[in-house]
Amino acid sequence: MTAVQKKENVSVKKRSRLWKGIRDNWQIYLMILPAIVILIWFRYVPIYGIQIAFRDFTLKGGITGSEWVGLKHFEALFATPQFLQVLRNTILINFYRLIFGWPLPIILAILINECRFLGFKRFSQTVSYLPHFLSWVIISAIFNSLLALDTGIVNMILKALGFQQIIFLSDPKLFRSILVITDIWKNVGWSSIVYLSAMTAIDTNLYEAAAIDGASKLRRIWHITLPGIKGTMVFILIQRVGYALSNDVEQVLMFYNTMVYETGDVLGTYLYRMGIGQMKYSFTTAAGLFTSVIGIILLLSANAVAHRLGERGLW
Amino acid sequence: MTASKVHKRIRHRIPKSRDEIVIEWIATIVLGIIIVVCLYPFLNVLAKSFSSEGPILAGEVFLIPKGFTTLAYEIVLGSPRFWNSFRSSVFITVVGTALNLLLTAFVAFALSRKNLPGQKLIAFLYIFTMLFGGGLIPTYLVVVNSGLYNTLWSLIIPGLVSPFNLILMRNYFATIPESLEESAKLDGAGHFTILFRIVLPLALPSIATIGLFCAVGTWNEYFNALIYINDRNIVPIQVYLREILLNAGSADLNNMDAMLLVAQEAVRGATVFAATVPILLIYPFLQKYYVQGMTTGAIKE
Numbered sequence: 001m002t003a004v005q006k007k008e009n010v011s012v013k014k015r016s017r018l019w020k021g022i023r024d025n026w027q028i029y030l031m032i033l034p035a036i037v038i039l040i041w042f043r044y045v046p047i048y049g050i051q052i053a054f055r056d057f058t059l060k061g062g063i064t065g066s067e068w069v070g071l072k073h074f075e076a077l078f079a080t081p082q083f084l085q086v087l088r089n090t091i092l093i094n095f096y097r098l099i100f101g102w103p104l105p106i107i108l109a110i111l112i113n114e115c116r117f118l119g120f121k122r123f124s125q126t127v128s129y130l131p132h133f134l135s136w137v138i139i140s141a142i143f144n145s146l147l148a149l150d151t152g153i154v155n156m157i158l159k160a161l162g163f164q165q166i167i168f169l170s171d172p173k174l175f176r177s178i179l180v181i182t183d184i185w186k187n188v189g190w191s192s193i194v195y196l197s198a199m200t201a202i203d204t205n206l207y208e209a210a211a212i213d214g215a216s217k218l219r220r221i222w223h224i225t226l227p228g229i230k231g232t233m234v235f236i237l238i239q240r241v242g243y244a245l246s247n248d249v250e251q252v253l254m255f256y257n258t259m260v261y262e263t264g265d266v267l268g269t270y271l272y273r274m275g276i277g278q279m280k281y282s283f284t285t286a287a288g289l290f291t292s293v294i295g296i297i298l299l300l301s302a303n304a305v306a307h308r309l310g311e312r313g314l315w
Numbered sequence: 316m317t318a319s320k321v322h323k324r325i326r327h328r329i330p331k332s333r334d335e336i337v338i339e340w341i342a343t344i345v346l347g348i349i350i351v352v353c354l355y356p357f358l359n360v361l362a363k364s365f366s367s368e369g370p371i372l373a374g375e376v377f378l379i380p381k382g383f384t385t386l387a388y389e390i391v392l393g394s395p396r397f398w399n400s401f402r403s404s405v406f407i408t409v410v411g412t413a414l415n416l417l418l419t420a421f422v423a424f425a426l427s428r429k430n431l432p433g434q435k436l437i438a439f440l441y442i443f444t445m446l447f448g449g450g451l452i453p454t455y456l457v458v459v460n461s462g463l464y465n466t467l468w469s470l471i472i473p474g475l476v477s478p479f480n481l482i483l484m485r486n487y488f489a490t491i492p493e494s495l496e497e498s499a500k501l502d503g504a505g506h507f508t509i510l511f512r513i514v515l516p517l518a519l520p521s522i523a524t525i526g527l528f529c530a531v532g533t534w535n536e537y538f539n540a541l542i543y544i545n546d547r548n549i550v551p552i553q554v555y556l557r558e559i560l561l562n563a564g565s566a567d568l569n570n571m572d573a574m575l576l577v578a579q580e581a582v583r584g585a586t587v588f589a590a591t592v593p594i595l596l597i598y599p600f601l602q603k604y605y606v607q608g609m610t611t612g613a614i615k616e
Contacts, residue, residue, distance in 0.1 A: 035418040112346065
């Protein structure tokens with residue numbers, strides 16, 4: 001047999017093996033067919049539709065028939081002061097969320113871990129997870145009531161202490177803090193779970209040995225607990241940085257109003273108003289595309305840093 | 316002797332040092348504060364929903380209702396629009412969760428097979444969507460052009476099979492011993508039989524976890540309903556709730572005479588609770604499965 005024939009033979013065998021693989025598994029392909037159709041239609045066709053960012057979209061022309069205008073909408077975007085303001089707000093709000101929202105669940109997990117009254121410990125865990133399951137609509141209702149003038153507890157306390165009452169949700173200076181605080185209220189308990197489960201994996205003998213050696217409680221936390229959850233800490237940090245631009249639209253949408261746009265309007269809400277509200281389809285798609293590109297860069301670099309540090313990345 | 320018994324003995328022998336006791340107490344006190352901060356806002360709204368107008372406006376209601384009345388609930392539960400939106404939410408939650416679990420199980424099963432041609436491509440197609448998507452408007456246009464606008468299906472179909480849940484379930488399927496399937500295969504079982512008779516029963520904890528996440532997520536869905544549903548008779552509960560909170564919907568609460576006797580805040584509180592009861596009902600189950608779900612999700616291999 002010549003070399004060529006051999007090669008052909010191998011490729012025929014390969015092909016028939018592939019064919020057999022497909023034939024044996026036809027039921028599986030049948031199973032995933034609906035999911036794949038939905039995936040292609042609702043996730044990949046929109047990606048194809050991103051080209052309207054480079055066109056002047058009209059309902060008549062549709063995605064491929066509208067006039068090609070190149071970078072016109074991107075130029076318009078960067079010439080819009082409001083967009084730059086919104087970008088700045090998004091970055092700032094996420095930065096604050098990161099520096100407060102990342103360490104607090106770790107501290108909470110350590111506290112829960114150190115609490116020795118078992119029933120109380122379990123109860124506080126149960127209670128701290130609860131807000132995670134409430135929708136932003138409900139949370140906004142709760143905080144509106146909490147921060148209300150005269151009848152809300154916060155202003156009642158301010159009044160009792162002799163301070164002026166504050167109209168919290170209309171004050172641009174306070175708006176970002178309110179977003180950060182409500183975000184923490186909703187998620188701190190839930191986010192502590194991963195750390196608690198990482199802590200259960202720490203060898204208890206380490207603590208015994210350190211105690212016998214006379215290490216104080218704080219030292220044991222610092223030298224045993226924290227190193228034990230370091231991998232998880234870095235993983236969550238990377239994840240938060242990576243997804244920093246994907247703001248919680250619903251949260252801002254619930255709390256903001258025209259009085260706090262200057263500090264509170266973020267990409268998600270801006271895109272919603274421009275796109276759905278004013279039907280500037282091409283402009284909004286351009287803004288969205290710009291955001292996702294920045295988002296991907298963030299995600300890829302966060303992941304690269306994780307690998308460089310020798311930690312588990314996102315993939 | 317079990318490990319925990321040994322543990323107890325040793326602990327017994329070493330007396331607690333002072334800083335140990337201090338830290339335990341600090342932990343307990345801070346946790347106590349956290350309990351109050353998490354629960355008070357919630358209980359306060361509940362108390363107000365059962366209070367009458369005078370005490371609410373005077374700022375006298377904290378944890379216990381004053382001037383107890385169920386009028387606010389009568390108004391909310393007597394509104395046909397409340398029940399319309401409640402029905403919509405129950406529909407999308409039940410149907411959406413069931414379809415999501417079924418399709419996720421199908422794809423997770425495919426991804427957990429050995430030697431399935433095209434498997435890598437399928438996995439890539441899903442994972443890529445975690446990185447990049449079409450964005451708001453292109454997705455909106457596709458959903459609208461598919462004829463889903465103003466139907467509850469727009470809140471179900473486009474979101475089917477999230478890559479996150481898919482990875483979670485696939486990882487769980489991968490822990491099921493292969494020998495179980497091999498013997499079934501020898502008996503001539505097809506893939507459907509293997510999935511429904513062997514894999515799914517063994518994967519119940521992961522099904523429960525993902526199902527609960529899905530159900531809560533759909534029940535709480537707001538944004539998509541806001542953009543895809545325009546028909547006031549079918550909007551889900553969160554959108555209706557938002558209307559009530561903004562006072563725009565109160566004209567629909569047809570019981571105008573009763574409205575005069577009860578505070579707006581009580582009505583809002585009652586709506587909040589009526590919309591949260593389903594979440595509170597499944598909360599014990601969420602509690603039971605969350606750690607499992609979170610930890611299996613964290614294991615990537």
